[in-house]
Amino acid sequence: MQPAPDADRTLAETGAELATRVAAAVPGWVVRCVGAVLDAWGAPPGPPTLGAAEEAGRRAGEEVLGQLAALAAADVDAQHSTPLEIVRRAVSYPTGVLRDAGVPPVVRDRFAEERFPDDDYGLTPASLVAVDPALGDLALAWGAAKAMAHRARHGGARPPGGGGNG
Numbered sequence: 001m002q003p004a005p006d007a008d009r010t011l012a013e014t015g016a017e018l019a020t021r022v023a024a025a026v027p028g029w030v031v032r033c034v035g036a037v038l039d040a041w042g043a044p045p046g047p048p049t050l051g052a053a054e055e056a057g058r059r060a061g062e063e064v065l066g067q068l069a070a071l072a073a074a075d076v077d078a079q080h081s082t083p084l085e086i087v088r089r090a091v092s093y094p095t096g097v098l099r100d101a102g103v104p105p106v107v108r109d110r111f112a113e114e115r116f117p118d119d120d121y122g123l124t125p126a127s128l129v130a131v132d133p134a135l136g137d138l139a140l141a142w143g144a145a146k147a148m149a150h151r152a153r154h155g156g157a158r159p160p161g162g163g164g165n166g
Contacts, residue, residue, distance in 0.1 A: 007149040008076070014145040015072025018083055018138050023065030025132035026090060027057030033094035033123045037103060045101075052097045060093035076149040083139065084128055091116070091123050 034053040105120035
């Protein structure tokens with residue numbers, strides 16, 4: 001059973017818009033993450049660290065855009081990831097800047113250490129709203145569009161990889 005063209009189109013359009021807006025928000029999120037950890041240590045970022053954070057943010061935004069664009073272009077049945085999973089992998093960018101700046105890791109709970117082993121500073125976002133509050137409604141719209149496209153194809157079965165607000 002093929003999904004209704006409208007459901008596919010809505011999913012693709014919503015995914016493309018989400019990819020663009022998330023990728024635009026990621027550079028600022030990287031810089032804010034670095035700044036927040038340094039501020040917590042009482043060491044506001046100096047120009048070299050701020051420059052490194054801005055460059056890391058730019059690279060993270062490009063990487064996230066490519067991965068989210070690929071996700072948005074994929075058939076609903078091939079979408080085995082979510083936008084949030086993709087953004088969570090970008091935590092390596094602010095983590096790298098902080099490691100290079102000599103900032104020691106923070107103490108995290110066991111769940112966070114097991115689930116996000118490479119996140120030394122507890123930066124992994126719980127939702128896309130943590131990256132930018134303006135992403136919340138669009139993330140929900142993407143999840144609904146994915147669920148509608150999946151339902152159009154498979155009836156009431158749950159989509160693989162989730163259909164949540166990513």
